[in-house]
Amino acid sequence: MSALHTPQAVRVGLLQMQAHADPEHNVERTLAQVRVAAAQGAQIVCLQELFRSPYFCQTEDHAQFRLAEPIPGPTTTRCSALAAELEIVLIVPVFEQRAPGLYHNSAVIFDADGTQLGLYRKMHIPDDPAYYEKFYFTPGDRGFQSYTTRYGRIGVLICWDQWFPEAARLTALMGADILFYPTAIGWHVEERPDIQRAQHESWELVQRSHAITNGVFVAAANRVGREGDVTFWGASFVAAPDGQLLVRASHDDEALLLTTCDLGAVATTRQHWPFLRDRRIDAYSPLTARFLDHGA
Numbered sequence: 001m002s003a004l005h006t007p008q009a010v011r012v013g014l015l016q017m018q019a020h021a022d023p024e025h026n027v028e029r030t031l032a033q034v035r036v037a038a039a040q041g042a043q044i045v046c047l048q049e050l051f052r053s054p055y056f057c058q059t060e061d062h063a064q065f066r067l068a069e070p071i072p073g074p075t076t077t078r079c080s081a082l083a084a085e086l087e088i089v090l091i092v093p094v095f096e097q098r099a100p101g102l103y104h105n106s107a108v109i110f111d112a113d114g115t116q117l118g119l120y121r122k123m124h125i126p127d128d129p130a131y132y133e134k135f136y137f138t139p140g141d142r143g144f145q146s147y148t149t150r151y152g153r154i155g156v157l158i159c160w161d162q163w164f165p166e167a168a169r170l171t172a173l174m175g176a177d178i179l180f181y182p183t184a185i186g187w188h189v190e191e192r193p194d195i196q197r198a199q200h201e202s203w204e205l206v207q208r209s210h211a212i213t214n215g216v217f218v219a220a221a222n223r224v225g226r227e228g229d230v231t232f233w234g235a236s237f238v239a240a241p242d243g244q245l246l247v248r249a250s251h252d253d254e255a256l257l258l259t260t261c262d263l264g265a266v267a268t269t270r271q272h273w274p275f276l277r278d279r280r281i282d283a284y285s286p287l288t289a290r291f292l293d294h295g296a
Contacts, residue, residue: 008264010151012178012217013042014257016236016249018225019054023067026052027075031082037256038086043112043151046091048223048236049159049184050105053095058228060135068097071119076108084114089149091156093182096121098138105137107158107182112150120145122158123167130188130230133160146176152263159183162203162220166287168210173276176216177266181207183222186232200233200251212243215270217261224254241269 015033019026030051037045050056052075056064069075071094083090089112096106105122121140125133144167146155155176161167162181171179185203187196211218217240224234237248238259249255270276286292 008152009260009262010178011041011043011258011260012219012238013037013040013045014219014221014236014238014249014255015045015047015051016222016224016234016255016257017048017051018232018254019051019223019227021054023052027078031078033256034082034088034090035086037258038088040256040258042088042258044089044091044149044154044178044180046180046182046219046221047093048221049093049182050095051093051182051223054227055184055223055230055232057133057136058130058230060132064136065097065103068095068103070098071096071106071108072116076116079108080110080114080116083110083112087112087150089151089154091154091180091182093158095136103137104140105133105158106140107156109147109149109154109156111147117147117149118145118156120156120158122161124160124164126160130228144170144174146171146174148175152177152261154178154180156180156182159185162207162210165210165213168214168216168218172214172216177263178217178219178261179210179214181218181220183220183236184232185222186227186230189229189231196233200235204235204237207237208239208243208245211239211241212273213275215241215266215273215275217241217263217266221257224249224252241265242273 079092090110093107096104107120109118123140127134155171219238223232238246247259
């Protein structure tokens with residue numbers, strides 16, 4: 001019987017870390033923490049968005065393209081070997097060079113034998129002050145997917161994807177029981193404390209809502225610490241299918257976040273809250289429009 005139909009407990013690990021200037025240093029520190037997570041029982045480990053470097057999208061700088069790697073490449077090769085050695089599922093965000101002049105904000109999913117199960121390319125690309133991602137990344141073209149791993153069926157989305165209910169819904173409909181969101185989000189230095197608080201609350205609230213409306217676990221791994229004009233707010237968390245927080249990291253410190261997800265809760269929650277049953281798919285075709293001019 002597949003992992004999709006077998007209730008089981010899976011130990012999830014999220015790494016919340018502060019990036020340093022040296023990419024190799026970041027990789028070494030991160031892989032060392034992956035080992036710690038596995039030693040503490042983690043079966044699925046998710047790294048933060050663009051973990052190999054500081055968040056370079058705060059400026060538009062052609063020199064930053066040198067950080068990109070092909071897939072497979074040096075970082076993914078090391079992570080594949082580590083996943084196989086530790087027998088864990090490993091979610092590895094990568095600044096992907098697909099071809100000369102063609103780059104993606106991506107995540108590679110390795111199964112517990114080191115096999116590359118999937119490659120997700122970030123679908124929603126932001127362009128905000130200090131988040132100039134459209135300069136660097138082409139929108140993803142692989143759609144929303146899920147992956148049957150040794151420890152359960154998972155989906156992976158990336159950061160700005162967090163705000164879009166369509167992305168969570170489609171990934172859940174593809175069979176994912178846990179949605180993982182590698183993330184790099186924080187506060188600008190000029191924002192007032194009340195604005196900072198509201199932004200964080202909105203970020204967490206929308207993802208916990210995805211958990212409820214889809215009956216899935218949601219796990220967000222954010223970076224932490226000051227980089228340039230942005231202080232990344234950490235607060236990585238895992239929410240259950242009823243939206244309740246299972247665990248949350250602090251705003252200020254690096255963290256290895258571990259919790260157990262009982263995948264049987266997915267079926268139980270969906271039986272009590274049958275949102276998927278009651279969807280009116282016959283009435284949703286207007287969602288494919290950019291905007292509906294109701295005044296016409």
